[in-house]
Amino acid sequence: MAGIVVSQQLSTASASAIWGRLAAAYDPLTPQSLIKARADRLARLGLSRPKIRALKEIARALVNGALDCEALPDMPADAAHQALCAIHGIGPWTADIYLLFCLGHPDVWPAGDLALQEGARLAFGLPERPNAKEINVLAEPWRPWRGVAARLLWAYYRAIKQRDAIPVGPAK
DSSP: OHHHHHHTTSOHHHHHHHHHHHHHHSSSOOHHHHHHSOHHHHHHTTOOHHHHHHHHHHHHHHHHTSSOTTTGGGSOHHHHHHHHHTSTTOOHHHHHHIIIIISOOTTOOOTTOHHHHHHHHHHHTOSSOOOHHHHHHHHGGGTTOHHHHHHHHHHHHHHHHSSOOOOOOOOO
């Protein structure tokens, strides 16, 4: 989860660099080590104040049992999404990316992802990039395999644009 939070709204190169510094500074990187980490040290590694707060809140939720990652794979995607979004610092995009890439859920659709929206525009010859509501309508017939469709659209985006579209930095 920490790798996804680090990669939010950053280029994949920036996210990878920050993640590398974080993983090296806190080896092993655990919820307890994040809770104890000083905010100024985390900031020097490249994390913004909102990301530091989010990482610490997620770590606390893991330690106190408010977030049970072991239960998430057995939950329907919508219920797992809701459980994740109940934690400060985990929004819809972060929840979707975690469910898709970390848990491999086949029916997760990160409608707010800009590369996914652009990939759909390119693949379907749309005059403009669809917004989250429009891309949700487009993806509805692909249930229960929307996650597979998202991966295909990201791959198409990467092939056409010649740049990475997968929004996740390295996981540890």
